[in-house]
Amino acid sequence: MQGQNQQQAYDRGITIFSPDGRLYQVEYAREAVKRGSASIGVRAEDGVVLLVDKRIRSSLMEETSVEKIHKADNHIGIASAGHVADARQLIDFARRNSQVNRLRYDEAIGVETLTKDITDHIQQYTQVGGARPFGVALLIGGVDEDGSPRLFETDPSGTPNEWKALAIGSGRDDIQSYLEENYQSDLELDEAVGLALRSLAESHEEGLTASGIGVATVDAESRSFVELTNDEIDEYLDDFDLQAESDDESEE
Numbered sequence: 001m002q003g004q005n006q007q008q009a010y011d012r013g014i015t016i017f018s019p020d021g022r023l024y025q026v027e028y029a030r031e032a033v034k035r036g037s038a039s040i041g042v043r044a045e046d047g048v049v050l051l052v053d054k055r056i057r058s059s060l061m062e063e064t065s066v067e068k069i070h071k072a073d074n075h076i077g078i079a080s081a082g083h084v085a086d087a088r089q090l091i092d093f094a095r096r097n098s099q100v101n102r103l104r105y106d107e108a109i110g111v112e113t114l115t116k117d118i119t120d121h122i123q124q125y126t127q128v129g130g131a132r133p134f135g136v137a138l139l140i141g142g143v144d145e146d147g148s149p150r151l152f153e154t155d156p157s158g159t160p161n162e163w164k165a166l167a168i169g170s171g172r173d174d175i176q177s178y179l180e181e182n183y184q185s186d187l188e189l190d191e192a193v194g195l196a197l198r199s200l201a202e203s204h205e206e207g208l209t210a211s212g213i214g215v216a217t218v219d220a221e222s223r224s225f226v227e228l229t230n231d232e233i234d235e236y237l238d239d240f241d242l243q244a245e246s247d248d249e250s251e252e
Contacts, residue, residue, distance in 0.1 A: 015129050025133055026126055029082075029156035032135035036081040038169040039068060040199060041139040042183070043151040044192035046221065048141035050079040051196040052214045053169070053204075069214045073098040075108055075142050075223040077216045081169030082136030082156075090138060090154075094118055108223075111142040111150040115160045123158025133157075137168045143223045165195070171203035178202045189217055194240050207244030210234045 017023060037055035041048065052068035068087075070078045072094040080087035097117045101109035118138065125131050138154040153161045153168065165183045167175035178199040187195065193215060201208055210233035218225050228236075237243040 015127055023126060023157075026157050029133040029135045030137075033082040033137040033156065033168060034170060034172065036083070036136070036169045037068070038167055038171050038175060038200060038203065039079040039081045039139055040165075040167045040175060040179075040196045041079065041141050041151045041153075041163065042165045042179070042187070042192040042196045043141070043149050043163070044187040044189045045185075046149070047143065047189040047192070047217055047219045048077070048149045048151050049189065049192040049196050050077050050139060050141050050216045050218075051193075051200060052079050053200060054212050054214055056212055063211045069216045069227060071216075071225045071227075072114065072140070073108060073142070074225060075218060076111055076114060077141050077218055077225045079139040079141075079216075080136050081139075083134075084136075086134045086136040087138065090118055090122070090134060090136065093121055094140075108145065110144055111140060111152065112144075112160075112162075114142075115140050115152040115154065119154050119158045119160040121158075122154060122156065126157060139166060139168060142218050142225075143220050147220045147223070149218070149220055167199065174202045175199045189219060193217065193236055197236055197240055197242055201242045204244075208237055208242050209244050210237065 037053040040051040050069055054063065054066040054068060056063055056066060068080055070091045072078050078091055078094060094114060097114060098109050122134050125133050133156045135156065140152045143149050151163050153163055153166055165179040167179060182195060197208065210230040213233065215228040215233055216225060
């Protein structure tokens, strides 16, 4: 009984390490990320792809109200997995920092610089009493001034990591295994979109629909963030034979 009480004490104190060096609230925040719908990032030779599973729970829900891909600056996009409200706070922080950098230095912020600004902000919430960690992970993809595509992940602990391809959220293990087996460093942007779609399809046996996913790209040449329309996503799904059967087709 005494051991259980000690466990609960470490659970409640975000600023207190357990005897084995763990911060339980940070670990619980990671669990919140795992329960969120999947987000995928793939770095290509000529840009970065961000793909999200919107997980629309009802046919009555407006698909445009499910926001999991965001434009942080003209050359940077962010996808999230976990608590959407927490993600929106971090997106607002990222946008403010991007604009401050333009006003202060008259240049676009670097992808790595912005990522570390965000993770420094996240890390503060693991040290302050009376607050909780952000229950969200972010994929930050963009293109630096020299045209180099970059892809970073943020963790609820405030740790940034750079990746060539990555999945976060539910189904991560299956999606990440597919990415590791099929990723190639010489992928072009269209091929990277296809890889991201095929990897998400690993956890969707019934297929994918354009309304149920979101896709955005950041092109290295133009250094511009572009979110694909449903019609454009449909074309990719048809090209890679990933389209889910409609109800009418399944009844035939």
